Amino acid sequence: MTSRRFHDRVERDVPAMLEIRGLDVSYGAIRALREVDLDVNAGEIVAIVGSNGAGKSTLLRTISGLVRPRAGKIVFESRPIVGFKPHRIVAMGISHVPEGRRIFTDLTVWENLALAAQFRKPSTFDQDLETVCRWFPRIRERLKQSAGTLSGGEQQMLAIGRAIMARPKLLLLDEPSLGLAPNLVKEIFRILQDINRAGTTVCLVEQNAHMALEVAHRAYVLETGQVALSGPGRELLDDPRVQAAYLGG
Numbered sequence: 001m002t003s004r005r006f007h008d009r010v011e012r013d014v015p016a017m018l019e020i021r022g023l024d025v026s027y028g029a030i031r032a033l034r035e036v037d038l039d040v041n042a043g044e045i046v047a048i049v050g051s052n053g054a055g056k057s058t059l060l061r062t063i064s065g066l067v068r069p070r071a072g073k074i075v076f077e078s079r080p081i082v083g084f085k086p087h088r089i090v091a092m093g094i095s096h097v098p099e100g101r102r103i104f105t106d107l108t109v110w111e112n113l114a115l116a117a118q119f120r121k122p123s124t125f126d127q128d129l130e131t132v133c134r135w136f137p138r139i140r141e142r143l144k145q146s147a148g149t150l151s152g153g154e155q156q157m158l159a160i161g162r163a164i165m166a167r168p169k170l171l172l173l174d175e176p177s178l179g180l181a182p183n184l185v186k187e188i189f190r191i192l193q194d195i196n197r198a199g200t201t202v203c204l205v206e207q208n209a210h211m212a213l214e215v216a217h218r219a220y221v222l223e224t225g226q227v228a229l230s231g232p233g234r235e236l237l238d239d240p241r242v243q244a245a246y247l248g249g
């Protein structure tokens with residue numbers, strides 16, 4: 001266990017895939033993130049847990065270029081990306097599954113996936129669609145169905161599938177378990193672990209701290225915009241402070 005002052009960045013020769021230093025984000029007078037330092041190493045699942053309003057979504061939205069920080073740096077594969085447009089950040093290999101899924105409910109499942117691929121080479125569409133259907137067999141069965149008829153869990157799978165169409169190196173997920181029944185949460189997290197093992201780095205944000213800490217290699221606890229704790233997921237799961245604040249322990 002380490003405090004935010006003694007950052008637990010794994011000592012290694014290669015720099016982290018994603019390196020965030022001194023990140024400050026404000027919405028007018030509201031300071032949403034303060035001096036956030038965070039690393040995501042290639043191959044990891046990193047979880048960011050914290051209560052409602054802690055700044056979790058803001059952090060992901062800032063990485064994706066949807067929100068511009070007031071200060072600090074974000075370096076992805078050794079390139080500073082602050083100021084880059086969201087589509088450019090996607091093209092570099094960062095895909096974001098937003099909170100609330102944001103799928104097009106009037107379109108079919110296939111059309112939702114096709115839209116995600118519209119800026120990419122058409123030659124890879126079939127292959128990318130096949131990849132998504134392999135991870136999510138439920139999606140394959142429902143390609144012609146209107147996305148609005150999917151269950152909440154299936155809509156979350158579609159949202160993840162859409163992000164995967166861009167062949168991300170780093171997949172950002174905002175509250176993938178929100179509003180889902182426990183068995184579906186388990187299914188989605190199992191698939192996310194499989195996707196991770198197959199080579200995609202994952203950074204996920206969750207209020208559902210238990211599930212997130214169980215699957216995460218490392219995790220950060222965000223409190224009112226600041227990193228309060230960080231360490232291996234398992235260690236945080238056993239930490240009395242985390243149990244008291246986030247696990248109802």
Ligand SMILES: Nc1ncnc2c1ncn2[C@@H]1O[C@H](COP(=O)(O)OP(=O)(O)O)[C@@H](O)[C@H]1O
Nearest residue numbers: 027030032050051052053054055056057058059
């Ligand atoms: N678009 C916005 N305009 C103003 N304040 C915002 C906006 N989005 C988030 N906030 C505020 O920033 C803080 C962090 O919010 P958010 O990142 O959504 O937290 P979380 O995802 O952890 O619930 C909260 O105080 C929230 O009210």
Ligand SMILES: [Mg+2]
Nearest residue numbers: 056057058099
């Ligand atoms: Mg949020």
